[in-house]
Amino acid sequence: MFRRVVYVYTKKIVGVVPAVLITSLFFGVLHGGAVQVIPLTVLGIVLQVLYIKNSTLYTSILLHSLHNFLIMSIFVILGI
Numbered sequence: 678m679f680r681r682v683v684y685v686y687t688k689k690i691v692g693v694v695p696a697v698l699i700t701s702l703f704f705g706v707l708h709g710g711a712v713q714v715i716p717l718t719v720l721g722i723v724l725q726v727l728y729i730k731n732s733t734l735y736t737s738i739l740l741h742s743l744h745n746f747l748i749m750s751i752f753v754i755l756g757i
Contacts, residue, residue: 679700679701679703679704679721679724679725680700680724680725680728680734680737681728681734683700683703684696684697684700684725684728687699687700693729697722697725697726697729698722700721700725701718701719701720701721701722701724701725702714702718702721703721704717704718704720704721704724705717705718705719705720705721706718720741720744723740724737724740724741725737727740
C-alpha cells in the first residue's frame with residue numbers, strides 16, 4: 678500500500694524525495710505509537726528506497742517480514 682499506491686500518487690504531486698519522506702512518515706505513524714514513529718519512519722525510508730532501486734515490491738516485503746519476525750521473536754523471548 679505505502680510503497681506503491683501512496684508513493685506513486687504522492688510522487689506525482691511533490692516529487693521523489695518528498696514522496697519518500699511523506700509516505701515513510703505516514704508508514705511510521707500508522708504502524709506504531711509515539712516511541713516507534715522515528716524507527717518505523719526510518720524503516721519506511723529503507724523499504725521505499727528498496728522499492729525504487731529494484732522496481733519490485735518483493736525486496737520490501739521480504740525485509741518488512743524479516744523485521745516483523747525479529748521484533749516478534751524478541752517479544753516472545755522477553756515474554757512481552
